[in-house]
Amino acid sequence: xxxxxxxxxxxxxxxxxxxxxxxxxxxxxxxxxxxxxxxxxxxxxxxxxxxxxxxxxxxxxxxxxxxxxxxxxxxxxxxxxxxxxxxxxxxxxxxxxxxxxxxxxxxxxxxxxxxxx
Amino acid sequence: xxxxxxxxxxxxxxxxxxxxxxxxxxxxxxxxxxxxxxxxxxxxxxxxxxxxxxxxxxxxxxxxxxxxxxxxxxxxxxxxxxxxxxxxxxxxxxxxxxxxxxxxxxxxxxxxxxxxxxxxxxxxxxxxxxxxxxxxxxx
Amino acid sequence: xxxxxxxxxxxxxxxxxxxxxxxxxxxxxxxxxxxxxxxxxxxxxxxxxxxxxxxxxxxxxxxxxxxxxxxxxxxxxxxxxxxxxxxxxxxxxxxxxxxxxxxxxxxxxxxxxxxxxxxxxxxxxxxxxxxxxxxxxxxxxxxxxxxxxxxxxxxxxxxxxxxxxxxxxxxxxxxxxxxxxxxxx
Numbered sequence: 001x002x003x004x005x006x007x008x009x010x011x012x013x014x015x016x017x018x019x020x021x022x023x024x025x026x027x028x029x030x031x032x033x034x035x036x037x038x039x040x041x042x043x044x045x046x047x048x049x050x051x052x053x054x055x056x057x058x059x060x061x062x063x064x065x066x067x068x069x070x071x072x073x074x075x076x077x078x079x080x081x082x083x084x085x086x087x088x089x090x091x092x093x094x095x096x097x098x099x100x101x102x103x104x105x106x107x108x109x110x111x112x113x114x115x116x117x
Numbered sequence: 118x119x120x121x122x123x124x125x126x127x128x129x130x131x132x133x134x135x136x137x138x139x140x141x142x143x144x145x146x147x148x149x150x151x152x153x154x155x156x157x158x159x160x161x162x163x164x165x166x167x168x169x170x171x172x173x174x175x176x177x178x179x180x181x182x183x184x185x186x187x188x189x190x191x192x193x194x195x196x197x198x199x200x201x202x203x204x205x206x207x208x209x210x211x212x213x214x215x216x217x218x219x220x221x222x223x224x225x226x227x228x229x230x231x232x233x234x235x236x237x238x239x240x241x242x243x244x245x246x247x248x249x250x251x252x253x254x255x256x
Numbered sequence: 257x258x259x260x261x262x263x264x265x266x267x268x269x270x271x272x273x274x275x276x277x278x279x280x281x282x283x284x285x286x287x288x289x290x291x292x293x294x295x296x297x298x299x300x301x302x303x304x305x306x307x308x309x310x311x312x313x314x315x316x317x318x319x320x321x322x323x324x325x326x327x328x329x330x331x332x333x334x335x336x337x338x339x340x341x342x343x344x345x346x347x348x349x350x351x352x353x354x355x356x357x358x359x360x361x362x363x364x365x366x367x368x369x370x371x372x373x374x375x376x377x378x379x380x381x382x383x384x385x386x387x388x389x390x391x392x393x394x395x396x397x398x399x400x401x402x403x404x405x406x407x408x409x410x411x412x413x414x415x416x417x418x419x420x421x422x423x424x425x426x427x428x429x430x431x432x433x434x435x436x437x438x439x440x441x
Contacts, residue, residue: 005366010358011267017354018274025346028336030283030328034290037321038274041297044313045270052304053375054368059305059383060150061393067370069305070379071395075404078396079411081312082154082239085321086418089246092328093425096253099332106337142311147392150307152400158315165323186423193416196409211405221391228390228401231408235401238412242419243320249426250327 008049015042027107029095033088040084047073128170135163143236147225153232157239164240165247173251182248185241192238196231203227263303270296281336283329291322308396 019042022035051073059071099105102113143156168176200210208215213227270293277289294317301310365372382399390398400408 005369006361006364008263008267008367009361009364011271013354013357013361014271015274016357017350018271018278020353021346021350022278024349026336028283030325030332031286031336034277034283034286034325037290038277038293041294041313041317042274044309045297045300048301048304048306048309049367050372050374051306052368053370056305056368056370058150058307059395060148060307061383061387061395068383068395070375071382071399072379073374074306074309074396075399075407077306077309078152078154078312078400079408081309081316082158083411083414083418085158085316085324086242086246086415088321089250089324090418090421090425092324093249093422096250096328096331097425105332146397147394149394150311150396151394152308152397154400155308155311155315158312158320162315162319165320169323189416189419193412196412200405200409211409213402220389224390224392224398224402228392228397231401231405232397235408235412238416238419242415245419246422247320247323247327249422250324250331253327253331253426 009046012042012046012049015045029098029105029107030092033091033095036091037084037088040080044077044081047077124170128166132163132167135166136160139163139240143232144229146232147228153235154239156232157236158243160236160240161243161247164244168247168251173248176244177248177252180244182245185245185248188237188241189245192234192236192241195234195237199227199230199234259303263300266296266300266303270300281338283334283336284326287322287325287329290325291318294318294321308394 016039019035019037019039022038023032026032026035051070053067053069056067056069057065059068059074061068095105098110102110104110104113139156139160142151142159143153146152146156164176164180167179199213199216203212203215204210206215211227211231213224214220215223216226217223273289273293273296277286277293280286280289294313297317298310298314301307301313365374382395382403386392386395386398390402392398
């Protein structure tokens with residue numbers, strides 16, 4: 001259980017980094033936001049992984065069950081998901097407005113137009 | 118989209134079930150898995166499906182934008198208002214024990230109302246956001 | 257053992273979906289990949305005992321987020337231009353960050369360890385006291401609404417603000433502004 005114990009975290013870090021890579025390497029604003037969402041979803045998985053207890057049970061109390069997984073990360077992530085979609089919507093709304101005034105959502109094109117002013 | 122009979126009929130069957138399930142998740146959240154956030158997004162998903170299949174114009178007449186804008190504020194005000202009521206009852210902000218003689222009953226009532234407020238705001242915000250995006254595309 | 261096997265398969269599928277999302281340039285496909293990713297994440301949450309979170313992720317990630325992304329793509333166009341400068345810098349930054357994070361995990365308690373510090377602090381108190389103090393069997397609900405009610409009020413205020421922000425940016429009513437040029441997709 002030495003390497004296997006950390007395997008989950010490593011894959012989650014790989015997922016986080018793919019999201020991060022999309023954010024910094026892509027020039028398209030929509031793809032950047034999708035990358036940000038990938039990153040965010042991976043962080044959610046990391047938190048929930050930390051809250052898991054081996055042979056634990058869903059934190060809904062029942063008779064005859066004594067091991068429950070940690071409910072606190074669940075609460076934090078539950079609200080974070082809904083907050084996340086609201087802020088994503090705000091970002092996408094900004095992208096739509098940028099497209100309407102620049103005619104493009106490519107970062108380079110937007111820079112070029114800004115410099116030519 | 119409305120021309121496709123499969124989509125239209127499946128949506129007609131499935132949307133009431135989604136909404137009913139959302140209500141179950143909302144009010145059974147104290148005992149099973151569920152709560153205001155989950156119910157709010159499921160409820161909104163039902164309406165968004167309606168908007169996708171039958172067009173945003175039908176969705177807009179089913180839930181008028183003015184009502185949605187009101188509900189966004191009402192949900193948050195309900196949550197914050199429970200805190201004010203507990204303060205008026207002589208306790209701390211959001212200390213639900215003060216809502217009833219029996220602390221457990223007070224907690225039950227407080228959590229139910231607060232979760233309902235969460236559900237109202239979350240679903241209204243989600244439907245509003247969808248309408249704002251989808252309405253942009255209309256000619 | 258079955259759970260470990262499902263866990264490994266799910267993580268591999270998540271990684272495959274994420275990498276596919278990086279490599280695709282059709283934004284429609286990328287948004288669909290994100291939907292699949294969210295669905296897999298929701299299954300992962302069920303596996304990790306987080307039913308409430310799985311609910312939310314399934315409805316939000318697969319449903320609402322993906323629909324919003326598709327709506328945006330419908331408004332702004334679905335093809336990403338290939339980047340003109342394909343530098344190795346982003347890859348280097350990502351690899352360095354990932355290596356630092358993996359180095360950080362070496363000190364972390366193992367996955368599923370019941371003795372981890374995170375399980376020693378407030379969680380046992382919530383689990384043991386929730387039935388007596390709030391009378392609710394679902395600890396997630398009692399922590400969300402009662403023990404951490406202030407937190408939740410704040411989160412709700414954030415959602416409210418984001419909703420108002422989207423309304424301010426896009427507006428609910430269609431306003432037919434004269435002279436407004438809208439390019440057809």
